[in-house]
Amino acid sequence: MQVFRYSGPEFSPYAEDDLAPESIQGPWPAPTATGPLKATLQLPGSKSLTNRELVLAALANGPSLLRQPLHSRDTDLMVEALRSLGVSIEEVVGAGTFGSDWLVTPGELEGGTSIDCGLAGTVMRFLPPLAALALGPVAFDGDVAARKRPMRTTIDALRGLGIDVSDDGRGALPFSLYGTGSIAGGELSIDASASSQFVSGLLLAAPRFDNGLTLRHTGEHLPSLPHIEMTIVALAARGVIVESPEPGVWVVPHTEIQALDVDIEPDLSNAGPFLAAALVAGGTVTIEHWPTQTTQVGANLVEFLPRFGATVLRDGTSLTVDGGAGILGGSPLTGIDTSDELEVGELAPVLVALAALAGSPSNVAGIGHLRGHETDRLAALTTEINALGGNVTEQPTALELEPSELHAGAWHSYEDHRMAHAGAILGLAVDGILIDDIATTAKTLPQFPDLWLAMLGHTPSSPVDPAGF
Ligand SMILES: O=C(O)C1=C[C@@H](OP(=O)(O)O)[C@@H](O)[C@H](O)C1
Numbered sequence: 001m002q003v004f005r006y007s008g009p010e011f012s013p014y015a016e017d018d019l020a021p022e023s024i025q026g027p028w029p030a031p032t033a034t035g036p037l038k039a040t041l042q043l044p045g046s047k048s049l050t051n052r053e054l055v056l057a058a059l060a061n062g063p064s065l066l067r068q069p070l071h072s073r074d075t076d077l078m079v080e081a082l083r084s085l086g087v088s089i090e091e092v093v094g095a096g097t098f099g100s101d102w103l104v105t106p107g108e109l110e111g112g113t114s115i116d117c118g119l120a121g122t123v124m125r126f127l128p129p130l131a132a133l134a135l136g137p138v139a140f141d142g143d144v145a146a147r148k149r150p151m152r153t154t155i156d157a158l159r160g161l162g163i164d165v166s167d168d169g170r171g172a173l174p175f176s177l178y179g180t181g182s183i184a185g186g187e188l189s190i191d192a193s194a195s196s197q198f199v200s201g202l203l204l205a206a207p208r209f210d211n212g213l214t215l216r217h218t219g220e221h222l223p224s225l226p227h228i229e230m231t232i233v234a235l236a237a238r239g240v241i242v243e244s245p246e247p248g249v250w251v252v253p254h255t256e257i258q259a260l261d262v263d264i265e266p267d268l269s270n271a272g273p274f275l276a277a278a279l280v281a282g283g284t285v286t287i288e289h290w291p292t293q294t295t296q297v298g299a300n301l302v303e304f305l306p307r308f309g310a311t312v313l314r315d316g317t318s319l320t321v322d323g324g325a326g327i328l329g330g331s332p333l334t335g336i337d338t339s340d341e342l343e344v345g346e347l348a349p350v351l352v353a354l355a356a357l358a359g360s361p362s363n364v365a366g367i368g369h370l371r372g373h374e375t376d377r378l379a380a381l382t383t384e385i386n387a388l389g390g391n392v393t394e395q396p397t398a399l400e401l402e403p404s405e406l407h408a409g410a411w412h413s414y415e416d417h418r419m420a421h422a423g424a425i426l427g428l429a430v431d432g433i434l435i436d437d438i439a440t441t442a443k444t445l446p447q448f449p450d451l452w453l454a455m456l457g458h459t460p461s462s463p464v465d466p467a468g469f
């Protein structure tokens with residue numbers, strides 16, 4: 001078996017103080033697959049669900065227990081921000097494999113604080129409406145890369161709600177708001193075409209506005225609709241019924257947000273690269289605790305991976321992707337053509353990585369707003385795949401891919417966890433891919449390098465069945 005220059009720790013089920021795989025210094029040689037897979041994995045909790053439940057628990061009418069939440073950079077930033085606003089969040093020993101549960105006890109929201117959003121869209125878009133309910137100033141900033149992400153809609157929305165905001169006019173971080181302790185609410189129009197998170201952030205806080213909120217999206221385009229649905233379902237579970245009398249309009253009543261103990265589902269979008277690996281290496285990858293019903297966009301992998309040639313099997317609460325012989329076993333992938341609007345934009349980097357390895361052309365369309373994600377994902381994917389010999393044409397809102405032989409080379413992650421995932425997928429089939437910053441996966445899955453190696457049979461101490469190797 002090939003030996004990799006991996007110097008990270010043996011897999012341990014989460015070390016509280018060591019979330020980032022910082023022990024991995026320098027470029028990470030993406031391991032190639034040496035045979036068909038037969039791996040069974042558990043994955044940590046969903047970023048999107050964890051950060052919604054943290055916000056709702058912070059605004060609720062009593063304490064809420066979050067079981068098996070995600071412990072990662074994005075969720076830790078949310079926890080720290082809420083604590084600094086006066087919310088108590090205690091670590092509680094739970095039954096989860098990947099860290100403690102969180103007991104969230106709401107308190108009176110206090111301003112006079114600064115919030116580090118890191119590069120987390122959910123922190124920078126969900127927290128300002130909540131922070132505006134506090135009394136006093138709250139400053140928002142984040143990583144250098146975060147200062148490029150679209151925030152004008154949040155800033156305009158706050159002003160539309162009567163909140164005083166000071167910013168530098170770029171429509172981006174940093175900015176400060178001055179809360180007066182309450183928000184009247186009522187009618188508000190926004191253009192959420194750059195991100196669904198603008199809508200979700202307002203809906204999450206709106207039950208605490210004196211008059212609730214009637215929110216109208218005015219732009220032509222509204223991305224990531226399933227994530228708005230996730231927000232509406234999470235609110236409903238806490239007794240807040242959001243009505244949508246017509247597409248792009250949401251009515252949130254002024255009402256109490258009920259305290260609720262919740263189980264956080266595993267992150268199905270982060271299952272993407274692992275399930276995709278079966279199509280490249282061949283064999284099977286099974287994810288345990290796959291929910292039978294979910295609002296997560298990762299559930300759509302069940303629809304997309306078969307279009308490349310996979311078979312998907314459900315067995316109780318496990319989901320298995322069978323890649324057959326896989327590319328490495330001589331079975332080429334079929335390229336895909338997505339519809340006009342890819343609602344599951346979060347999955348795009350994984351789909352594009354598979355498309356780059358496919359034996360027929362692909363068109364991954366309707367992903368223009370991914371230019372405002374952790375990086376401009378259309379530009380980053382095009383640059384990196386083409387640098388390896390790929391044939392990607394970047395269109396304003398789509399990527400077109402033609403089959404091409406890829407070769408060894410550097411893969412830049414651009415501080416984007418899903419770019420790192422895409423590089424790892426290519427590395428399964430292409431020897432000599434060096435990922436510059438695998439540690440960036442700590443944004444939503446600090447265990448990514450360990451789990452990836454374990455899936456490939458490299459760390460027998462991990463919670464993976466290495467049978468078949
Ligand atoms: O609400 C959420 O949890 C998310 C919404 C989506 O954002 P966009 O609408 O900006 O794509 C998604 O891509 C992101 O990863 C998570």
Ligand SMILES: C=C(OP(=O)(O)O)C(=O)O
Binds near residue numbers: 120121346373418444
């Ligand atoms: C777009 C993403 O993240 P964020 O929540 O920071 O927007 C993502 O995880 O793909």
